[in-house]
Amino acid sequence: MNRIQKFNTVAIFAFVFLLSSCSEVPFTGRKQLNLVPDSIMNSMSFQSYSEFISQNKPSTNAEQTQMVKRVGQRISQAVEKYSAQEKMSLEGYSWEFNLIEDPSVNAWAMSGGKVVVYTGLLPVVQDEAGLAVVMGHEIAHAIAKHGSERMSQGLIVQMGGMALSKALETKPAQTRDLFMKSYGIGTEVGVTLPFSRTHETEADRLGLIFMAMAGYNPNVAVEFWQRMAAAKKGATTIELLSTHPADETRIRNIKTFIPQAMRYYDQGR
Numbered sequence: 409m410n411r412i413q414k415f416n417t418v419a420i421f422a423f424v425f426l427l428s429s430c431s432e433v434p435f436t437g438r439k440q441l442n443l444v445p446d447s448i449m450n451s452m453s454f455q456s457y458s459e460f461i462s463q464n465k466p467s468t469n470a471e472q473t474q475m476v477k478r479v480g481q482r483i484s485q486a487v488e489k490y491s492a493q494e495k496m497s498l499e500g501y502s503w504e505f506n507l508i509e510d511p512s513v514n515a516w517a518m519s520g521g522k523v524v525v526y527t528g529l530l531p532v533v534q535d536e537a538g539l540a541v542v543m544g545h546e547i548a549h550a551i552a553k554h555g556s557e558r559m560s561q562g563l564i565v566q567m568g569g570m571a572l573s574k575a576l577e578t579k580p581a582q583t584r585d586l587f588m589k590s591y592g593i594g595t596e597v598g599v600t601l602p603f604s605r606t607h608e609t610e611a612d613r614l615g616l617i618f619m620a621m622a623g624y625n626p627n628v629a630v631e632f633w634q635r636m637a638a639a640k641k642g643a644t645t646i647e648l649l650s651t652h653p654a655d656e657t658r659i660r661n662i663k664t665f666i667p668q669a670m671r672y673y674d675q676g677r
Contacts, residue, residue: 433552435494436610442553443560449553450500450520456588457504457522467507467527476525479539479622480505483547484521486621491551498551505543513639516593517546519555532635540624541632544615552614554607562586608658613665620673626666633659 433440467473484503491498503521511528523546525539533539549555563586616626637655 433610435490435496435614436552438606438610440553440557441560441564442556443563444556446500446519446553446556449556449559452584453518453520453522454502456584456593457518457524460524460593461506461508465509467509469507469527472527472530473507475536475539476507476543477505479536479543479624480523482622482624483540483544483618486618487547487551490617490621513636515542515546517543517550518593519550519553521547521550523547532639533632534635537619537624537628538632540619540622541615541629544619544622544624545611546615548611548614548618549607552607552610554611557607558589559586562589609661612658612662613668616662616665616669617672620669621676623673623676626669626673629662629666630659633662 432438480503488498498521501521503523505523505525507525507527510526512526513528513532515523515525515529517523523543525543529542530539533542612629616629619629620626637659
């Protein structure tokens, strides 16, 4: 077998492997590359989340902390209800919501239901409904397994398609860094590549449904993202916008998603 034949054979096997590793995004049906078992992503998430919480100061504002937990619990209950309706599994999820004392305008959610909100975000969200927009959006990223998808892409591009178990064994620090970047965590503004437009659209659409099912009016999302777009001008700590671009196209898309979300909101009233 000559080199060309060997190359073609390897390419065919790689193509078949990638096809076999494709799964569907929960709730949307989009095909996505996912090389990482949920159990491993959840395990890494729980460990990384525990380390983050131990290394960062929790907010001492009891009222704001309770608001974050209250919104998180209501949205997580909505997610579980929606998952049951769609016959999707949330096995391995262990919900946790924390407010961290940090001036950055940021929030994120990891696989397995681990969520963090930064105190710097609260002046922009303004109220509980505004906070529900962000938490619904971030939780939607986790539910749609966008972190797993980005992790899989990183294993192919940065580690030559190495299996995660092998990467953890031979390159633990690089693999952990890749995991954190997959969720937009622990990096400087502008270093982490933005979520793709597809990821953002999915998170916006699902986030609106989740917040609506939780009893929050999805119409407030338009004003929130308008405030975020305005806050972006001249700001240096809007980390949420380094991975979640806010622009006219996004806001226009959100307006088209609201009627669908309102049906869930109206059902719960």
